[in-house]
Amino acid sequence: MSETILKGRHAVVTGGGRGIGRAIAQALTDAGAKVTVVGRDRATLERAVSEGSAHGAAVADVTDPEAVQAAVKDAVSRHGAVDLMIANAGAAASAPFMKSGPDLFRQMLDINLLGVTNVTQAVLGSMTERGFGRVIAVASTAGLKGYPYVSAYCAAKHAVIGFVRALALEAAKTGVTVNAVCPGFTDTDLVSTSLDRIVAKTNRSREEALGEFVKHNPQGRLIDPAEVADAVLWLCGEGARSVTGQAIVVAGGEI
Structure with missing residues (x-):
């Protein structure tokens, strides 16, 4: 990927301190964008900056609209208007x-749906005025199919897909595209924590617990966060300007 393909663009990545968000921040930085990572843990965010995955950090809870507005304002003052909003922050409860x-349903909707709509409202007006923008929600295969024991999470992620499809139509003539990327089970701290929980509750081995996750993927493996980042990177580019309202699945053929 060219180191200048996104030169001059300012990207904000929520939940950018670890996992998929950190991988996305790194990919955008490598492509020449100025990247601001947003999250609740200042130390994790500052580590991403110090290790070269981002250029700046802002602390905010994406469920708090005022905190989001303040974080975006701070980011804009440092690196200019936001061109690329990657709404990655999320959480799963089983x-x-x-x-x-x-x-529980409110909690899942707050972080997974309002966490997307809040950050989108913070940047969409400026994007529309300038005639360019990319809004990309990191959703999940749980936004496109059901899984047992995560009904609240599935409901929230389905809501994200509905939001993306609706807003894409509103923004279609503005130069702003709105899309979702839907990973399957990905090799992140979130999955690792879930594996620990399964092992503790069921006395199964970690390998057996992992098998429950990878069985959903026809390729028989967890997704690499860098693979999700590559899909986001493509959606940020000029070549994807006609791609909007889509849910791009990165899941080894599961969907």
Whole structure:
């Protein structure tokens, strides 16, 4: 990938301190963009900056609209208007539906859906005025199919896909594209924590627990975060200007 393909672009990556977000930040930086990572853990964000994955960091909880607006304002003051918004921050909670109360559903919707809409509202006006922008939500295969014991998470991720499809139509003539990338189970801290939980609850080995995840992928493996980052990088480029309202699946043929 050319080191100048995104030169002059300013990208904001939420949840950019680790996992898929960190991989995306690195890919965009390598392609020449100025990258600001946003998240709740300042130390993790500053590590991404010090290790060369990003150029700046802003602390904000994406479920808080005012904090998001402040973080974007700070990022703009340092690196200029935001051209590329990568709404990656998210979380997953597992529970049988009958033990998934309203609070769990609200929690999943707050982080996974409002975490996308809040950051989009913070940048869309400026993008529209300038006639260029990329809004990319990192959703999940759980936005396109169901999985047992994560009904709240699946509902929230399905909502993200609906949002992307609707906003893409609103923004179609503005120069702003709106898309989602939908990874399958990816080799991140989130999956590692889930594996630990399964091992603790079921007394199965870690290998057996991992088998429950990779069985969904016809290629029989976890997705590499860099593969998700490559899909995001393509969507950020000029060659994807006619791609909008899409849910790009990175899941080894699962969908």
